Amino acid sequence: MTTQYYAFKPLNIGRGLIWSLFALVLLGAPMVFSGGLGTTVLSQMGIAIIACLSYNMLLGQGGMLSFGHAVYTGLGSFLAIHALKGVSEGTLPIPVSAVPLVGGLAGVGFAVLFGYVTTRKSGTTFAMITLGLGELVFALSLMIPEFFGGEGGVSADRMAGEPFMGITFGPQLQVYYLIAIYTFVSVALMFAFTRTPLGRMLNAVRDNPERVEFVGYDTQRVRYFAFIIAGFFAGISGGLGAISFEIVTAEVVGAARSGAYLLFTFLGGATFFFGPIIGAVLMVLAFVLLSEFTQAWLLYLGLIFLLMVMYAPGGIASLIMMNVRVAAFGRLKGLLGSYAVLAVTGLVMLSGIGALIEMTYHIQLSTTFGSELTFLGVGLDVEKASSWVGAVLLMLVGFGLFEWARRKFLVKWGSAQEHIEREIKRRESL
Numbered sequence: 001m002t003t004q005y006y007a008f009k010p011l012n013i014g015r016g017l018i019w020s021l022f023a024l025v026l027l028g029a030p031m032v033f034s035g036g037l038g039t040t041v042l043s044q045m046g047i048a049i050i051a052c053l054s055y056n057m058l059l060g061q062g063g064m065l066s067f068g069h070a071v072y073t074g075l076g077s078f079l080a081i082h083a084l085k086g087v088s089e090g091t092l093p094i095p096v097s098a099v100p101l102v103g104g105l106a107g108v109g110f111a112v113l114f115g116y117v118t119t120r121k122s123g124t125t126f127a128m129i130t131l132g133l134g135e136l137v138f139a140l141s142l143m144i145p146e147f148f149g150g151e152g153g154v155s156a157d158r159m160a161g162e163p164f165m166g167i168t169f170g171p172q173l174q175v176y177y178l179i180a181i182y183t184f185v186s187v188a189l190m191f192a193f194t195r196t197p198l199g200r201m202l203n204a205v206r207d208n209p210e211r212v213e214f215v216g217y218d219t220q221r222v223r224y225f226a227f228i229i230a231g232f233f234a235g236i237s238g239g240l241g242a243i244s245f246e247i248v249t250a251e252v253v254g255a256a257r258s259g260a261y262l263l264f265t266f267l268g269g270a271t272f273f274f275g276p277i278i279g280a281v282l283m284v285l286a287f288v289l290l291s292e293f294t295q296a297w298l299l300y301l302g303l304i305f306l307l308m309v310m311y312a313p314g315g316i317a318s319l320i321m322m323n324v325r326v327a328a329f330g331r332l333k334g335l336l337g338s339y340a341v342l343a344v345t346g347l348v349m350l351s352g353i354g355a356l357i358e359m360t361y362h363i364q365l366s367t368t369f370g371s372e373l374t375f376l377g378v379g380l381d382v383e384k385a386s387s388w389v390g391a392v393l394l395m396l397v398g399f400g401l402f403e404w405a406r407r408k409f410l411v412k413w414g415s416a417q418e419h420i421e422r423e424i425k426r427r428e429s430l
Contacts, residue, residue, distance in 0.1 A: 019188070026180040030173055039172045040244075041288055046176070046183040047240045048280035052268070053190050054233035055261045060270035061194065062226050063206030064119075065127045068134030069234060069261050074253030075110050075137070076103030076235030078147065080242040081154045088160035096160055096169055100182055100239030107235020108228055115227035119220055122209065134258055141250040153249030156242075169243065179240050186233055191273060193229065202226045260287075263301070267308055269317025278316050296361045300354075329423055331416040338409040345402040351376060352395025359387065 029042050051073050058064040080103035086092030087099065094102075118129045141148040148154070158169045169175055193199045201222050204212050209219045242248050251257065260283055268279025290297045312319055326332045358375045359382045371383040380387040 022187070023184055026184055030176055036172060039176050041284060043172065043176045043179050043244050044284045044288065045281050046179040047237050047244065048264075048283050049183055049277050050186045050233055050240070051237040052261055052265045052276035052280040052283070053187060053273075054230045054237065056265050056270055056273075056276040057190065057193070057202075057226055057230040057233075059262070059265060060272075060275070061199065061206065062202045062223060064122070064223060064227070065262075066118075066130040066258070067127055067255070067262070068130035068132075068137075068258050069230075070253050070255075070257035071114065071134050071137045072107040072110055072231045072234035073238040073241070073261075074141075074248075074257065076107040076238030077242045077248040077252050078154065078238075079103055079106035079235075080239035081156050081246075081248045082147075084156040084158060084160065084242060084246075085154070088157050096158055096243065097178055099243055100236050103237075103239025103242065104232045104235040107231040107233070107238065111228045111231025111234075115224050115231065119223040119227050122219075122223070131255075134253070134255055137253050138250065138255065141253055148250055149248075151250070153247050155247040158243050158246055175244055179244065182236060182240055186236055187277075190233060194273060198222065198225060263305055267305065267315055269315025269320075271314055272317035272321065275315050275317035294358065294361075295365055296357050299357060303353075326416055326420070329416075329420045331419055335409070335412055335416065338405065338412055341405045342402065342409055345398055345405050347398075349395055349398025349402050352391050352393070352398055355380060355391035356388075356395065359391065 026046075030039050033039070033042060051069075054072075055066070055069045058066050058069070080099050083092055083094070083099050083102040084096065087094060087096060114133055118126055118133065121129060142150070158175070167174055169178065201212065201217060205217075205219045205222050212219050212222070238252065241252070264279035264283035264286075265276045266279070267282060268277065269275025286297065286301060290300070294300070308315065323332060323335075326335065355375050355378075358373060359380055362369075362371075362373050363382050372379060372381050374380070380391075382388075
């Protein structure tokens with residue numbers, strides 16, 4: 001006779017608070033950033049969060065470096081925009097709120113088709129195959145105007161069908177809350193995926209595929225299933241984009257879009273679940289806001305990416321988690337002064353670098369507007385040597401002070417890490 005025992009797992013209150021806070025942020029963000037521009041930017045952030053998290057299922061969780069993830073977001077957008085046209089013409093009897101699911105199903109379909117080929121290889125070969133498929137789909141988007149709409153793209157009206165409880169999706173605020181619902185549910189499902197046996201096995205395939213094969217699992221099948229799931233959420237993102245913009249062009253399947261997913265997922269931190277969320281927010285801010293302030297915004301992004309690869313390969317999320325660890329052992333307060341000095345000296349150095357970049361771009365692209373420009377509220381003249389000398393001196397002085405502050409910080413950081421290691425050993429000995 002066997003005795004059955006029932007184990008009760010306590011609720012994870014911290015995780016519940018985080019998800020509740022995430023829901024409140026999605027709910028209250030339009031009240032803080034009101035207006036047409038603010039709501040539009042928030043909508044794009046929601047779309048980008050789903051896209052970057054779906055990409056991170058391949059890169060961060062599966063170790064699959066893809067250069068063609070825009071294929072699935074883009075094709076999902078095209079199928080969704082055609083579905084939206086069908087709704088407006090009365091040939092497709094579904095509500096507008098279900099159109100993103102059409103994009104998700106399209107993402108699944110193309111992931112099943114293309115993923116069977118791409119996931120048969122791993123590493124560099126996988127990356128090159130995804131790059132080739134991405135270029136193939138982009139070329140087809142220009143060759144088949146009947147489906148892709150040619151250079152003008154495909155447009156539709158999201159105010160289609162009968163209004164439901166007064167919701168017509170005409171105002172951008174209504175579209176935002178639709179995107180917010182899809183974002184919350186999609187993020188929750190993708191987080192749940194990381195806790196499933198398939199998600200854990202995907203991590204094992206990333207870390208040690210030979211051992212996974214040894215214990216009897218098919219690594220290609222694991223990658224393939226994960227690829228299909230990632231394609232579904234990528235298609236959801238594309239479908240939401242089709243509703244938000246009401247137009248889809250060939251740019252959505254281009255290499256630039258795939259490169260943006262890779263760049264900002266890495267910047268946010270591919271090794272942490274919340275890293276791509278940070279990267280998605282930064283991506284929208286860069287493409288929507290930073291591009292309005294300077295013509296050299298792509299150069300700034302390249303420099304930031306270079307610095308992150310050199311000094312923080314784990315992304316912004318890794319920097320946050322390292323400081324959370326230091327704070328947990330009570331050593332963060334002693335580093336706040338050093339952080340302030342690093343920030344001030346870094347801004348001085350970056351101001352000098354930015355002045356040089358802006359003056360160089362002004363000479364190359366904006367000479368018709370005269371020789372004068374304004375940078376950070378300071379007037380500069382590209383024809384005067386004093387502006388160039390001042391920028392160089394500011395950069396050099398800032399660099400010298402920043403390097404001095406960085407070395408001082410490293411000493412304090414090393415001391416904090418030694419304290420943490422001693423504390424961990426002390427706790428283990430108890």
